[in-house]
Amino acid sequence: MTFYEKELNRIRSIVYSNEQQINAVIGIRNYIEKNYDVNLNLNLLSHIQCVSRYHLLRLFKKYYGLTPRQYLIDKRIEKSKEQLKNGMSVTETCFAVGFESLGSFSTLFKTKTGKSPSEYRKEQLSRSKLNSKS
Amino acid sequence: MKVTIISIPVRDQEKALKFYTEKLGFIKKKDTPLEGGNRWLTIVSIEAQDGPELLLEPAPNHFEPSKVYQDALMDAGIPYTQFDVEDVQYEYDRLTNLGVEFSMKPTEMGTVKVAVFNDTCGNNIQIVENL
Numbered sequence: 473m474t475f476y477e478k479e480l481n482r483i484r485s486i487v488y489s490n491e492q493q494i495n496a497v498i499g500i501r502n503y504i505e506k507n508y509d510v511n512l513n514l515n516l517l518s519h520i521q522c523v524s525r526y527h528l529l530r531l532f533k534k535y536y537g538l539t540p541r542q543y544l545i546d547k548r549i550e551k552s553k554e555q556l557k558n559g560m561s562v563t564e565t566c567f568a569v570g571f572e573s574l575g576s577f578s579t580l581f582k583t584k585t586g587k588s589p590s591e592y593r594k595e596q597l598s599r600s601k602l603n604s605k606s
Numbered sequence: 607m608k609v610t611i612i613s614i615p616v617r618d619q620e621k622a623l624k625f626y627t628e629k630l631g632f633i634k635k636k637d638t639p640l641e642g643g644n645r646w647l648t649i650v651s652i653e654a655q656d657g658p659e660l661l662l663e664p665a666p667n668h669f670e671p672s673k674v675y676q677d678a679l680m681d682a683g684i685p686y687t688q689f690d691v692e693d694v695q696y697e698y699d700r701l702t703n704l705g706v707e708f709s710m711k712p713t714e715m716g717t718v719k720v721a722v723f724n725d726t727c728g729n730n731i732q733i734v735e736n737l
Contacts, residue, residue, distance in 0.1 A: 474683020477710050488716035498737050535717045
């Protein structure tokens, strides 16, 4: 066994010893992965996992390094990029990935990617046209 | 400031290019000749071609401390860097079939699953899947 593997085992026994907590946060992540496009809220999530809302937030952040809300936003932005690349309109994309307002979608998208959704869409579509020509 | 590149030290750039493209599945992005047969050689993920580039850098051949550091990491089994994958077990099976050697089989570590392989250019590389 390498030094690295020994160290992983040692760290696991200290940091990841609480299996119940790990299973709970993994369950939440999987839930977000499958349902990112609907209106999720933490109350619903904490009901599913039978823990308090605050405890859930703290646990998720402890193991994944970001809050469930931030995780959900990143997931939606990632999915919206796929939709825009496939030619879906900005408005359709916004609702298809679970955002409820076009304004907040555009602002978030620009903050995360540096481009507005329509700029991104135009760029991706002209790129795929170029690729299909060459 | 933007993160657009990370570098990885390799002993042989041509061999590294072959390994990273043919086995791992990256694609070549930039290839510029420099002096002494060295190249500015970068690769990107197929699914994120405007994402960060990986620079295959011949540092260990020209700067002794880089070689010493790389050897020490290799001996200890410590990954030089890591790449995200959808499914660690799937990649482990796929790469093993292609003859890639793993120093650590797929292993769960809390909320992630990881495995470590040898890139044949002086580095251990870790693949990671979020659980």
